[in-house]
Amino acid sequence: xxxxxxxxxxxxxxxxxxxxxxxxxxxxxxxxxxxxxxxxxxxxxxxxxxxxxxxxxxxxxxxxxxxxxxxxxxxxxxxxxxxxxxxxxxxxxxxxxxxxxxxxxxxxxxxxxxxxxxxxxxxxxxxxxxxxxxxxxxxxxxxxxxxxxxxxxxxxxxxxxxxxxxxxxxxxxxxxxxxxxxxxxxxxxxxxxxxxxxxxxxxxxxxxxxxxxxxxxxxxxxxxxxxxxxxxxxxxxxxxxxxxxxxxxxxxxxxxxxxxxxxxxxxxxxxxxxxxxxxxxxxxxxxxxxxxxxxxxxxxxxxxxxxxxxxxxxxxxxxxxxxxxxxxxxxxxxxxxxxxxxxxxxxxxxxxxxxxxxxxxxxxxxxxxx
Amino acid sequence: xxxxxxxxxxxxxxxxxxxxxxxxxxxxxxxxxxxxxxxxxxxxxxxxxxxxxxxxxxxxxxxxxxxxxxxxxxxxxxxxxxxxxxxxxxxxxxxxxxxxxxxxxxxxxxxxxxxxxxxxxxxxxxxxxxxxxxxxxxxxxxxxxxxxxxxxxxxxxxxxxxxxxxxxxxxxxxxxxxxxxxxxxxxxxxxxxxxxxxxxxxxxxxxxxxxxxxxxxxxxxxxxxxxxxxxxxxxxxxxxxxxxxxxxxxxxxxxxxxxxxxxxxxxxxxxxxxxxxxxxxxxxxxxxxxxxxxxxxxxxxxxxxxxxxxxxxxxxxxxxxxxxxxxxxxxxxxxxxxxxxxxxxxxxxxxxxxxxxxxxxxxxxxxxxxxxxxxxxxxxxxxxxxxxxxxxxxxxxxxxxxxxxxxxxxxxxxx
Numbered sequence: 001x002x003x004x005x006x007x008x009x010x011x012x013x014x015x016x017x018x019x020x021x022x023x024x025x026x027x028x029x030x031x032x033x034x035x036x037x038x039x040x041x042x043x044x045x046x047x048x049x050x051x052x053x054x055x056x057x058x059x060x061x062x063x064x065x066x067x068x069x070x071x072x073x074x075x076x077x078x079x080x081x082x083x084x085x086x087x088x089x090x091x092x093x094x095x096x097x098x099x100x101x102x103x104x105x106x107x108x109x110x111x112x113x114x115x116x117x118x119x120x121x122x123x124x125x126x127x128x129x130x131x132x133x134x135x136x137x138x139x140x141x142x143x144x145x146x147x148x149x150x151x152x153x154x155x156x157x158x159x160x161x162x163x164x165x166x167x168x169x170x171x172x173x174x175x176x177x178x179x180x181x182x183x184x185x186x187x188x189x190x191x192x193x194x195x196x197x198x199x200x201x202x203x204x205x206x207x208x209x210x211x212x213x214x215x216x217x218x219x220x221x222x223x224x225x226x227x228x229x230x231x232x233x234x235x236x237x238x239x240x241x242x243x244x245x246x247x248x249x250x251x252x253x254x255x256x257x258x259x260x261x262x263x264x265x266x267x268x269x270x271x272x273x274x275x276x277x278x279x280x281x282x283x284x285x286x287x288x289x290x291x292x293x294x295x296x297x298x299x300x301x302x303x304x305x306x307x308x309x310x311x312x313x314x315x316x317x318x319x320x321x322x323x324x325x326x327x328x329x330x331x332x333x334x335x336x337x338x339x340x341x342x343x344x345x346x347x348x349x350x351x352x353x354x355x356x357x358x359x360x361x362x363x364x365x366x367x368x369x370x
Numbered sequence: 371x372x373x374x375x376x377x378x379x380x381x382x383x384x385x386x387x388x389x390x391x392x393x394x395x396x397x398x399x400x401x402x403x404x405x406x407x408x409x410x411x412x413x414x415x416x417x418x419x420x421x422x423x424x425x426x427x428x429x430x431x432x433x434x435x436x437x438x439x440x441x442x443x444x445x446x447x448x449x450x451x452x453x454x455x456x457x458x459x460x461x462x463x464x465x466x467x468x469x470x471x472x473x474x475x476x477x478x479x480x481x482x483x484x485x486x487x488x489x490x491x492x493x494x495x496x497x498x499x500x501x502x503x504x505x506x507x508x509x510x511x512x513x514x515x516x517x518x519x520x521x522x523x524x525x526x527x528x529x530x531x532x533x534x535x536x537x538x539x540x541x542x543x544x545x546x547x548x549x550x551x552x553x554x555x556x557x558x559x560x561x562x563x564x565x566x567x568x569x570x571x572x573x574x575x576x577x578x579x580x581x582x583x584x585x586x587x588x589x590x591x592x593x594x595x596x597x598x599x600x601x602x603x604x605x606x607x608x609x610x611x612x613x614x615x616x617x618x619x620x621x622x623x624x625x626x627x628x629x630x631x632x633x634x635x636x637x638x639x640x641x642x643x644x645x646x647x648x649x650x651x652x653x654x655x656x657x658x659x660x661x662x663x664x665x666x667x668x669x670x671x672x673x674x675x676x677x678x679x680x681x682x683x684x685x686x687x688x689x690x691x692x693x694x695x696x697x698x699x700x701x702x703x704x705x706x707x708x709x710x711x712x713x714x715x716x717x718x719x720x721x722x723x724x725x726x727x728x729x730x731x732x733x734x735x736x737x738x739x740x741x742x743x744x745x746x747x748x749x750x751x752x753x754x755x756x757x758x759x760x761x762x763x764x765x766x767x768x769x770x771x772x773x774x775x776x777x778x779x780x781x782x783x784x785x
Contacts, residue, residue, distance in 0.1 A: 018614035023657045032658030032681030124612060141513075321652035322633050325679040328658075336655045343607040343631070 013112070013134040020128065035331040039355035042333040043235070044170070044200075044311045047352040048285060050233040051278035053271035061264060070263035077266050080273040081241060085213045091249045096260040098199060098227040098240030099125050102164075105223060105242070107255035109161040109193055110135040117155045118164035119147050121172070121341045123197065126164040135161075145305055146174035149184050162193045167210065168200050171313055171340050171347045173306030177208035178215075185219040193248070195223045199240075200309040202231035202279055203286060209308075213243060220245035223252075228265075230310065231282055232272045237265035286310050289350035296360045300367060310350045313337060316367070320346050323366055330362035371424045375415030383424055384409035387435065390426050396433060400491055403471050404435050407489050410471075411437050430547035432473070435489045475699045495541050503528035503588045508561050510598055514605040517558040517566065519546055525558055525566035528588050535586025536624050538571050548573070555580075557605050559598055570602040576742070576775055578616040579768065582606070582651075587626050599626045611653055616770050620649035635678065636766020639781040641707065641738060648766040648777065656680065659771035662687040662748035666755050667764055671745070671776065674767040682774075687748035692717035698727050698753065708738035711757075716749035724756030728780075739780045740765075746773020754778075 007015070023029065026038050049055070074094040082089040095101035102125055110116065112134035118126045120139040127137040138160070140151045147165055156163065165184075168175040176184070181196065188194055196212050212224045223244045229235035239261050244252060272278070293312055297304040306312030316323050323346055324336040332355075337345035348359060371386050373379040384405040391401030408424055415422055423438035472489035501524075517525065523546060529539035538554075539545070548554035558569040568587040575581035585599045610618070620627060621638065623646070632649035639645045658681025663671045668684065675682045690696070696717035701710045709731045711724070728739055741757050743750040757778050765779040 021657075023655070029658060029681065032683060033679075034681075120608070127612065317630070319631060319633060319651055321655060322679070324655050325681070328681060329679045336652075338607055338653050339611050339655070341608040341611050343604055343611075 011134060014132055017128075017132040029328065029333075033328045033331075035329065037331050038328075039332045039351060039358050041349045041351045041355055041359055042335040042347075044230060044309070044349045045235050045351075046231060046233040046282055046310065047350075047355065048233060048278070048282050050268060051272050051275040053275060054232070054234065054268040057267045057271045058264065061267070065263060068263065069259055070261060070266055072258040074261055074266050077270045077273070078241075080270050081243075084274045085243065087213060087243055088246065091216075091243050091246055092241055093244075093249060093252055093256050094239065094241045094261050094266075095256065096240075096262075097229065097238040098197070098225050098242075099129075100257070100260060101225055101240050101242045102126060102195075102197075103129050104252050104256045105162060105193065105195060106130060106133055106135060108252045114159045114161045115157070116162045116164060117152055117160050117192070119152075119166070119169070121145075122147075122164075122166045123170045123199075124340070126195075126197075142169075142172065142174075144174075145169075145172040147176065149176075149180065149187075153184070153187050156188065156192055160192045162195055163188065164195045164197065166197045166199075168204065168308035170200065170309065171306075171311065171335075171337060171342065171345075173200075173309045173312060175204065175206075175209065175308050177206075178210040179208070181210045181212070182215060185215060185222060188221070190219075190221050193221050193223055194219070195225060197225040199225065199227045199230055201226065203283065203310055204308045205283060206308070216243070216245055220248060223248060228269045228272060231279060232269065234265065234268055234272065237262065237268060239265040239269050282310075286350050289353070289356050292356055292360075293348060293350070296363070300364065311347055312350075313342065313345045313347050314363075315345055318367065318370070320344055323363075326366040326369065327359070327362050330358075330365065332359045332362045334359065372421045373412060373424065375412060375417060375419040375422050377413040380409045380413035383412045383422075386424060387426055391433075394426075394428065396428075400433055400493075403491055404433060404489070407435055407471050408437070411487065415439070429490070429551040429553065430493070431544050431551060431553075432490045432492050434491075437487045437489075439485045439487075441484055474701045493544075493547070495543050500527040500530035500542075502531040504565075507565060508567055508589050509594060510559050510567055510601065511562040511564075512560060514557040514559045514570075514602050517556060517569070521558055521560070521564070521566055522546060522549065522556055522569075525556075525569045525586065525588075528566065529569070529586035532588065534588060534624070535569070535584045536622060538573075538583035539569070539586045545571075555609075557602055557609065559602055568598050568602060570606050572606065572610075572618065575619050576744070576768075576770075578614060578770055578772060579775070580610065580615050580618050582618045582620050582627075584624050585626050586624070595626060596628070600628050600631070603628055603631055607651070607653065616652065616654050616772070617768070618651045618653070619768055620651075622646060623649055633678070635768055636674075636764075636777060638740075638765050638777070638779050639738075641781065643781070648768070650768055652769060656769055656771045658682060659746065659773070660685055661745040661774055662751050663745060664751040664754040666758050667776070670764045671767060674764075678767065678769060680769055680774075685748075687751035690716040690718050690720060690749055690752050694719050696720035696723040696752065698723060700727065700731065702731075702736070706738065707736050708740065709736045711739070711741040713743065713747075713750045713753050716752045718752070720752035721754075721756030721759070724753040725760040726756075728757065728760035728762065737781060741778040743776045743778070744773045745776055746770070 078089045078092040081092050106129050115136040115138050116130045117138045121142050130137040138155045140155050216222045225242050227240040303315035320336040335347040373383050387408045388401050388405040420440040425436045427434040473492045474490040476488040523542040526542040526545045529535040554573050556571050559567045568585050570584040572580040572582050585602050587595050589595050632651045634647045635650040636648045637645040661682045661684050663684050696719050697714040698711045699714045762778040762780040766777040768775040
């Protein structure tokens with residue numbers, strides 16, 4: 001095909017970006033690592049699965065519906081969410097997972113040469129989406145494993161369009177309370193959109209955790225992300241959402257993709273809103289598993305951090321990437337944290353009790369190998 | 371510049387390169403070597419090669435002549451130094467000479483397909499006496515950072531004078547040129563007076579790895595040194611994370627390298643008859659992959675895969691499609707007496723070519739031999755048997771899910 005010069009057609013910021021390569025499917029991993037079973041403690045999934053009502057929707061789902069397009073913008077689900085949080089349905093935008101919603105916001109507010117501000121050790125997708133969109137990610141070091149408000153404010157300049165906060169932070173589980181978030185929004189003073197990614201907010205039991213939807217009334221530059229992948233056990237269906245002040249939401253809607261959330265996800269998520277019994281059961285499970293992991297860390301002499309969320313990090317005496325491989329060879333998947341810029345740390349999701357027991361046994365064996 | 375292949379335009383290409391070299395201030399001696407390489411390669415290029423592109427790049431610490439071919443199916447056998455024998459045709463002799471004139475020869479896929487040959491000539495740097503570091507340095511102030519040129523030069527001077535860090539931390543002018551060419555990255559820790567206390571360098575190693583050198587530590591013995599080394603390493607890991615680099619390799623660790631942050635993936639023999647560990651630090655999770663392993667090496671690789679806990683499908687590689695014409699590239703370090711061989715083009719005669727290369731360089735007095743095979747590329751396996759027959763043994767398996775690197779090594783001028 002003479003005349004086709006691919007390089008000429010690819011923007012420099014795309015050429016420079018390295019594609020993310022997901023892990024192979026579990027069956028391939030099991031074969032490669034020679035194990036019969038893999039406990040998934042690497043993606044912060046909810047071992048309790050979806051709430052009962054969501055399960056019922058899926059169980060009675062008529063497969064013939066797969067031939068139909070979903071309703072284009074999640075009419076019913078947006079109203080259900082809005083009703084739960086005292087919002088107008090037009091303030092809510094759905095996406096095929098929260099990752100898609102992150103992309104909507106960057107596309108809506110950033111152009112080449114602009115920047116976003118976020119932390120260096122947080123959820124990677126803000127940084128990645130900015131980078132391959134030609135937008136500079138300005139990465140601010142964490143302070144004491146938490147977002148550094150003063151440093152974030154110093155990083156904002158005239159080309160900053162969006163500040164991404166992850167609250168609680170993945171992977172550290174650190175969090176800002178309502179007063180701190182309010183002070184930060186005051187200090188930003190509308191110079192940039194402030195996104196607060198609350199993917200793990202439903203795990204927060206602390207009374208001081210922000211009521212971000214209330215702050216939105218006073219700070220129209222605030223955007224809140226939530227997901228059905230964590231607490232609600234619907235990660236496999238890919239559905240997340242954001243809420244913003246009406247004018248901001250109307251702007252983001254221009255860059256959002258209609259029909260991107262599938263029909264089953266819309267129905268299952270709608271039934272999940274807002275199952276308090278499921279939240280209570282999941283939180284109880286997390287409390288029990290956190291206590292067990294803390295006991296293991298104490299017994300092995302490992303540092304542990306993680307206040308809120310269905311995960312915690314352990315400080316290992318060996319490289320985390322080595323521990324990851326050795327755990328895989330024992331049938332346990334945890335997340336090596338070098339790629340989160342936490343070399344030597346391992347993030348562990350609070351899985352089922354048998355999975356956590358398998359992890360404890362495997363980790364002890366791995367560390368005994370030295 | 372684009373020229374037709376064959377002897378007819380070889381002199382034109384040579385004069386073009388010589389002219390560009392002269393116009394850009396390159397020493398006549400280097401310009402003549404580059405021109406001769408261009409002439410020999412063009413003359414030996416078959417008509418089927420299509421238009422050949424010529425480009426001269428100033429990499430500061432080295433000059434690089436690139437010859438691009440529209441097709442990857444160019445017979446490179448003449449570039450293999452082991453093939454030089456009486457009675458070979460003149461085209462092969464020309465390519466042989468071109469390969470001998472370069473300090474380093476590389477092949478890589480062209481941007482739009484095809485093949486790119488790169489011939490590197492190292493620049494010479496005048497010898498000078500490095501300045502010794504002051505006595506009262508430190509303590510560490512702030513996080514390690516990418517140094518400006520003056521700070522980097524000072525670090526290298528002080529490291530050279532105090533014998534710290536290893537051979538990469540020598541000749542400040544060369545290190546600055548390497549960094550300017552994008553072939554070396556550095557992190558340096560400073561004290562409150564912004565004087566360098568220590569540094570860590572890394573350079574490309576294969577497709578997706580970096581070779582780590584150092585640390586060069588200028589602090590006196592004491593508790594601060596270990597913390598400084600760890601701080602430099604953590605900063606380097608943070609700097610490289612979330613990029614294209616999958617891991618760090620340490621072929622010759624400086625004494626202060628924090629060994630607990632690495633795994634030992636093998637051992638390399640040294641000139642003194644001993645051996646030293648090869649260290650590796652993965653930056654990403656290894657999800658497993660395919661390793662194409664020849665039968666002769668299967669037991670060793672299988673054992674290493676098990677020992678390192680790698681998830682690998684170990685496969686028998688198919689035989690090369692070509693019957694003849696296998697070639698290897700050689701990178702020589704005459705001062706160290708070391709030659710490193712890498713496959714250029716696989717064919718059914720790969721084993722003989724590999725053994726011939728080792729024999730040739732042994733005959734030239736080289737005493738340290740290394741060969742790097744990419745187990746993600748099935749065609750590389752064809753060279754293994756010849757390397758083993760010539761006395762090289764598997765020394766290290768450097769993990770990379772997209773293609774583990776198998777390092778073979780031998781020491782000694784005779785078997």
